[in-house]
Amino acid sequence: MQCPYCQHTNSRVLESRSSEGGQSIRRRRECLCCKHRFTTYERIEFVPVTVIKHDGKKESFDHSKLLRGMVRACEKTGISHQRLEAIVDDIEAQLQQRPRREVTSQEIGQLVLEYLREENEVAYIRFASVYGRFQGIKDFMATLRQLQQKDVPNTENSWETTIQEFSEQETSSNVMTHS
């Protein structure tokens, strides 16, 4: 990339980050010759990402659909809407850069879970349950225990509250099968 100050063609990248909602990458560069700094935008050639669903059906990756699911899972967990949008942008950018632009819905779920695990464990558990990762209450409780044992960041909700909320929400569904 040619330096706008001295036209030298070599620069080093100081910082790269996704911008314009994951549609481009903004790079902060420093000219190796005159040391001036400048910014470049690298646009990703847009190719739609195909999502392969559980039943084998295919659909295009839907940014707002994923965001809606995450907003629902993260209600009252203290994660801002802005942060969730940034996560969805990141995920979309990651998918766009894959050599094969096909992804299973399960893989997307896993990506989301990786992000949420870093952010907030209550949101993580909710999303995991929404995605049907838990086959039954036993798995759910085992995961709760696992997370409790870890040194997790503070959240407003205690574990008791979370379990309580889940009991209330899920009693009528088949997620909670009381034996």
Ligand SMILES: [Zn+2]
């Ligand atoms: Zn220069």
